[in-house]
Amino acid sequence: MSLERPDTVDDGAVEQTPDELEALLGDLVVDRDDHLNAPGFVIRPDTVQETLRTLKEQAGYDHLSVVSAQEYENRYESIYHLKKYDDPTQEVSIVVPADKDDPVSESAEPVFRTADWHEREAYDLIGIEYDDHPDLRRILLPETWQGHPLSMDYDKDRPQIATLPEHANPLEDHHKDAESDTMFLNIGPHHPATHGVLHLKTVLDGEQVVDVEPDIGYLHRSEEQMAQSGTYRHQIMPYPDRWDYISAGLLNEWAYARAAEDLADIEVPEYAQVIRTMGAEMCRIAAHMLALATFALDINGDFTATFMYAINDRERVQNLLEDLTGQRLMFNYFRLGGVVWDLPEPREEFFSDTRDFLDQLPESIEEYHNLITSNEVFQMRTIDTGILPPDVAKNYGATGPVARGSGVDYDLRRDDPYGYYDELDWDVVTEDGCDNFSRLLVRMREVEESAKIIEQCVDLLEDWPEDERNIQANVPRTLRPDDDTEIYRAVEGAKGELGIYIRADGTDKPARFKIRSPCFSNLQTLPEMANGEYIPDVIAALGSLDVVLGEVDR
């Protein structure tokens, strides 16, 4: 069927219609529950693996973006959002209702490795149990927490107890004889190389890492609950800035804006789209600069040179963003239907500042190449360490520079276009080294692509006729999307696919607001990259993933 459709031939993803999918799944489907973004099929809780395997192997849905779980009056529900790496516009949702009194559902982990953490989170926050799950325990909250905070009968005021245990060596049993004893090493949660509050439970055999398990949840700030208690129009937008807080604010805001605008049918004026695109790419540069700075810090311990250089460049782009939005870090600049205000006056000054920044950028990038990528020590530490093969990356749902560093050509800006990206001339960067070095290189080359995008946006904005500068669509004062409409929408954040699932219940607040954070999935790949390597390679691998704990834990 696809042979007649040249637009899908080049990327090789055969598109199936919802009916074909239904036919493929056959008896597995018990009902249809279509979402705004994708056809949805309801299945029985004991057929999860079979369904997902069929879709993965026979229909090519090889990307499990996220598992959104929620509780209704009469049931629990897990939704598996599936996509294709080759063409993320082809989506399907698998809805798995579970019993209200005894919420048990089959685990998808044997089919998609990434489901491990996602289902643990669903268990932690909502209380659904997953049969067959290899390691079902709390992930974000302390082990001793009482109740599941996003479930309906949760009492926020009840007392809780958090423990501060001494950590035992989890592999001790297996290494009884004195010759080969292993050592347990905690890295974090307070450690300069963990990029925030992350705890790595590491087991060493000599210098080699036998096992590393990321322990997260030290920055779990109830972001989903905060969004669920805010109104669509104004109260949610400040929170996205605080997910990936490395200056990726506008990129995050766009994730929420895109989901909510599609949910409420809001058309964004073209002029605002160009501003958004420009601002978002500035944020990407700022975010990648910090990634570069801290990576150099991890590898060379280089607080004085590379770190300062990169921060210097970051300051420059932050100045531009400050001019644009009025804030240095928490921009809160997007509004549903556009942006909050127009470019700063005098416009010429803003344009020329931006151009100045772009003009000096190639030179700074050259400097970074001299300082870092051509540095022998740096190369020895990063080339061929932290290997992440593309199929493993996909199995874990890795996206963004992490996936692109493994040669997975996946970028939502191009593959699922939004904003003004498809009108502009730029390229998706991939590297196929699959190692720590490639991931850094992808980021550095992406900065150049972002600069290209910004330049084109500036050209467009400069010539935009004065009376057509429409920064916001008409949006009703209160938004009340229809009851039981559901949507999942994603954008390409600085770290990868940042998606939002919203279920509306007819009120002005979302009934369920689920954040798919790229870092959450990316961090999950760490054991794959680090096991068998040396301790400094773990640090390098973690640095190359560029995780932000605010987004991992939400």
Place this chain on the structure above:
Amino acid sequence: MSSDQPFITDDSQVVTETRDARMTGQGDRFNSRLREAFGSSPFILTKFDKFLNWCRGSSMFMLQFGIACCSIEMMHTYAVKHDLDRFGSGVPRASPRQADVMIVPGTIVSKFAPRMKRVYDQMPEPKFVVGMGSCTISGGPFQEGYNVIKGAEEVIPIDIHVPGCPPRPEALVYGVVKLQERVANGEASPVTVKPYELEEFSDLERDELVDKLADQIDDDELVMRYNFADSP
């Protein structure tokens, strides 16, 4: 003067602008207050405490401690442009044992609070804390969250609060300089109320929750008990 003599010993031959400036009193930079106090004598007389406080205030070692968004601005404060080091307080130390100031930059949640308390306890006395951002003041934008501690002061004593979300680097610099001023004057903050203390599990009051967890938690394990209903 012979030419094999490497140094010029005749003062009148040394002519530099700095020296000129110093002699004529224009270069304030060199005629510091300290120099005035010293005068021509190599001795100063002061109270030992005063002297030590002055030393403490003039060389503060910051703990390299990042929690959340605020820590990004904290990094900027250390780096180019803002450069906290100019104020004698910008050397980030990776180990709490080498630091005497902790800047708490971010949201503190239940799982992290006991760990933060432990890091604080590991710092040598005298130690000082700068609370950076709304989150460390009150929980900030996440005040209503089910997992968020409503301010760092619930766990450790704070000397200076720097408001903002996040505070700009300039604001943090101001906060740190204020702290230095207070330290140099020998002012210490009173240790404030700490409802969430680390305790051994067996020391907790035997209520329903403790009974429930009794078979999961060792008696001598350290735990932190949160009474969310009682905190502000």
